[in-house]
Amino acid sequence: MDGVWAGARERVLAVRERPHWREVFGADWPGGHGHGFRLEPVLTEPEVRAVEQGLGVELPGEYRDFLLQVGAGGAGPDYGLFGHRVTGPDAEPGSGACALPFRPEATDELDGHEGAEPRPDDYADDEALRRDHAAWQARHDTLHASLTDGTLCLSHQGCGYYTLLAVTGPERGTLWDDVRAVGEGVQPVTLQDKPRVTFAQWYLSWLEHAERTAAEGRPRFRAT
Known part of the structure; x- marks a missing residue:
């Protein structure tokens, strides 16, 4: 050796x-x-x-x-x-x-995405909040899993x-x-x-x- x-x-x-x-x-x-x-x-x-x-x-x-x-x-x-x-x-x-x-930069992308989580105070329509939050969560899960x-x-x-x-x-x-x-x-x-x-x-x-x-x-x- x-x-x-x-x-x-x-x-x-x-x-x-x-x-x-x-x-x-x-x-x-x-x-x-x-x-x-x-x-x-x-x-x-x-x-x-x-x-x-x-x-x-x-x-x-x-x-x-x-x-x-x-x-x-x-x-x-x-x-x-x-x-x-x-x-x-x-x-x-x-x-x-x-x-x-x-992609090491995916960590920063996830941080930015987390900062854009839909907030109830920004919505008058509960259905719109649920829809947008579901889309946000799906993207969050994808980014989180992709880090590795x-x-x-x-x-x-x-x-x-x-x-x-x-x-x-x-x-x-x-x-x-x-x-x-x-x-x-x-x-x-x-x-x-x-x-x-x-x-x-x-x-x-x-x-x-x-x-x-x-x-x-x-x-x-x-x-x-």
Whole structure:
């Protein structure tokens, strides 16, 4: 193995041997939901192509190589990476949403649409209000659902937040936070001074932090 993922699988699995690995967020969670610094087996090239066929899109290179060299899911930021189920030729086709254009500007469009919600004070006719609000709601639902078009959901952050990988459009290969649960749409993941973060930057930054925390423990704050 060479390139950006050289030695990454071995590093992840080794974290579990360090004394404070349970202190890494998402690693050890009641009910066996933590990722435990375990990784699923890597995929073969034909299996990755089958995943891509099911999604209807070619995966960005860093993530594709991760599946081939590190693992198909398991240990990773937050509660770990979702795995991939390789399906056969008779499997039901996917929704096709991954292959649609990823449009970050849709979050602003949704914000503008929400500001234009029909108000009862503007209507003398209840039937007209119901009609216009129904049309507004239908458009709202469409915009809300479209925010994740062209993305692959990688992981659950907790509290209804998710991490997405853009797989189409100019932002292809970058990471995004799905924070629709708090009405903030889809926002770019940032890292220090980087306004955009790729999958490898995101994952390897987490791994460095996990290794340090597992070896040294979380900082302890003392009252003065």
